Amino acid sequence: MSELTQPTGREDALRAVPRDDGSAPRALVLGATGYIGGRLTPRLLNAGYRVRILARDAVRAASFGWGEECEIFEGSADDEHAVASAMDDVDVVYYLIHSMSAGKGFEESDERAATTVATTAARAGVRRIVYLGGLHPDDVKLSPHLRSRVHVGEIFLESGVPTLVLQAGVVIGSGSASFEMIRHLTDVLPYMPAPKWVRNRIQPIAVRDVLHYLLGAARVDDRVNRAVDIGGPDVLRYGQMMNGYAVEAGLRQRAIAALPVLTPELASHWNECIMKDHAVDALIPRPEGGLTPYRRSVALALGRVDADAVETSWQDAEVTGAPSDPLPSDPDWAGRTVFTDKRSVATRASVAELWRVILGIGGENGWYSSPLLWAVRGLMDRVVGGVGLRRGRRSRTAARVGDAIDFWRVEAVDQTEDGHLLRLRAEMKVPGEAWLELRAVPDGDGARYEQRAVFFPRGLLGRLYWLAVLPFHGLIFSGMAARITAAAETGDHAGSGVLREDAPDPA
Template sequence: MRCLVIGATGYVGGRLVPRLLDAGHEVRVLARSPDKLAEVPWRDRVQVCRGDVTDPVGTAAAMTDQQVVYYLVHSLTRKDFVRVDRDAAEVVATAARTAGVARLVYLGGIVPDGTTRSPHLASRAEVGSVLLDSGVPTAVFQAAVILGSGSASFEMLRYLTERLPAMVTPRWVHNRIQPIAVRDVLHYLVRAAELPPAVRGAFDIGGPDVLTYLEMMRKYAVVAGLPRRLVVPVRLLTPWLSAQWVNLVTPVPRGIAVPLIESLVHEVVCHDHAIAAHIPDPAGGLTHYERAVELALARIRSTDVPTRWSDAGAAPSDPLPTDPVWSGGTVYEDVREHTTSASPDALWDVIESIGGEHGWYSFPLAWSVRGWADRVIGGVGLRRGRRDPRRLHVGEALDWWRVEHLHRPRILRLRAEMKVPGRAWLELAVEPGRAGGAVYRQRAVFEPHGLAGHLYWRLIAPFHGAVFGGMVRNITGTAEHQTGSARDRARHEGER
């Protein structure tokens, strides 16, 4: 099938595209800012059109010869998002009908019982109605909270739970929600491309668990290994006040937090599972809440220096370059770079011989004190040393580190095994300089675990200049000395 994805730079759209490709479909994407797709893994496998869904001409051009159109756009960050989303839906509906599109697919929100709805949910329902009235066979999927790293609703839940061991909350924390894992959402969306024309309408989709928001926070804490969260509901907290509080303690923008929290005033539970008559559940069944959280926490967010931790996008839970900067949880970094006259080989020799009897090239007293403190609280300290003074191997111990990745002679990545409230890595990398010499890159990464992890990073941050800055200066200085000595020896041998 020839599929057009509108909203490929968004959370769901960016993960849907590679699944459609893997299913054998041809994919075209319509993006207002195609530059945002420059680093996604699937960029070279799709046709990219520049355009805005409020522009009838550009939207119609993108739909030419397309059989299935996925509409995954919303404008929550705008104050007039209700009007903008309605106008855009009308443009898409008209263009799809005119172009002879065989199927429209839209992802909206579960419509709660009763007549009063939040502007967010009312807008989603209105967009779905516009598309259903287009005359084009349309499947509107309605979901509550989508569970996955990068999902705004999930990120809000993540930050609240991780950063606040005790919290005062509004009474809506006792409302029931039927969340769904992003992998299951993608399952329904991909299969929707093959629905027969007779299948049209709105379908609720949700996971197997119905939980209150309070239960979701507490179960998240269990999966993340955090202590039980103390939650005290207060009736006086309005949705607006709750949104200001969320904006204060999380990096989720207020423009997104306000409509999301207003929606939590409602119970959002699937009214039925009618979709199963047309699209079977995923193999192995729908994903339970705890498993979905495990998948979302499986990887820390990739960063763009100097090499990626992994090839992003292999699974729906993996991060993508198009995800917001505030998604993926908090990851602290200390990144330093220095151009040196040392040869790349000499610089690598110093890096691979680090630790053990050679030490860590900065502030020896600080390393000793930290190692002693680690042993006092039951950690490994610095007593393990290293097996070989010059060569390292993946998996071996190096003082309080473990060699996690070794690409000789370019990258050494170490994973900390000291007692810290979180996970830590140290990455040392070498690149040949453009005009000779080498470029040394050093990156310390810390993923905090709960409030204690955030406080730990802030406590040690003042010492980073002496510790990490000293490492840069002394590692490159030692390599420069070795390079100079090698040149002197070569010169003396040549004179003989």
């Protein structure tokens, strides 16, 4: 299990309180494979809980890094038999599911599942239910989804089982639906005409603070049965949130014009959501150091703070461990726009022979494709103030993390039985962020060369840039794949004393 960012669950104020007999309490997590649940589960383990999860797909749940440390029951929350089995000998139940992706009838599905869990928890003698609901104003029309979440909270509060409903608004963390919407709107649109509700106020909260409150909720006195609001230290308008994101993302602030239209149906999704009180402070102490400000939350979510690089990096896309600026913290399911170019070529060369060529790429050894195109790209970079190709590389035969190779920086050099990986991060001037991965993988009696270029565009210009260079990728990247494997087969690799004809001029 990866080292976790704050809160880790090991904080004294969040540790599990043993049962009367001294044994560790058991927590049942419903929704453990979701956005919040997937982060909460390993922290519960760290806090000293015995963790059990109920998931529709036990195989998928077991594939998580914490899977082997949990009891996994297969079933759905509306299956009374499955819920009863999972609820046996449980102290606290975390209910982190809702039917956001369901179509017609989702409110009935939410109600059915919540009623099943509430009834079964009461029958099993569960000590506490913790539910993450939605922050909402009183006496206004709510969106159907928010209305359903409020109703689910009411079901638990009326169940007879002490329940703490934590009501959060916009959760700021990579992959959260609200934050990704802010990201996409701000990235793509330099000017945003918007309905009047863009002036509504909202109180966002960092995902790390949500996790703090969820962990602390299990320690609240058993007599507490209520809903409380949770939020960060900043109250902002939607337009301020967008421009706060723009500043942290290195974009120009966006001009936002509030149009004199009401759009009542759409506005019901964007209620003014601020905390009505701070009653939660009497139940759960704030995190050490205080709640996370909005812009700090954005910086963490964007993966620009090294302390959070491990957990929030693009792990699902097999990109981790960057030494400086990590890959943006978005797995594929988060909805971030990602452009890739993938190549794979089988070769009769061994993994070791192929790896020697990969490890010596760049500098005077060349890039195994059109020297003219690489030289032009290097010149373009120097014209706009970039490093170009003039840096070369430290060694012709070796690369280590942190080394500069022309206008790339080495982020990873990994060698395992399953294959070897060299990952380079672009330091040329581009409207976005780019990486290049080169792999040597065992394949029968030979090896397979795998190559992947990854580009995260910044705004509209980044998307146009990718489209502009797309025609050249066929020449550059296909040429690289073919020539690297050919060099591995002929032994014409770095250290042989032979400079390739395609080597660019290092000057």
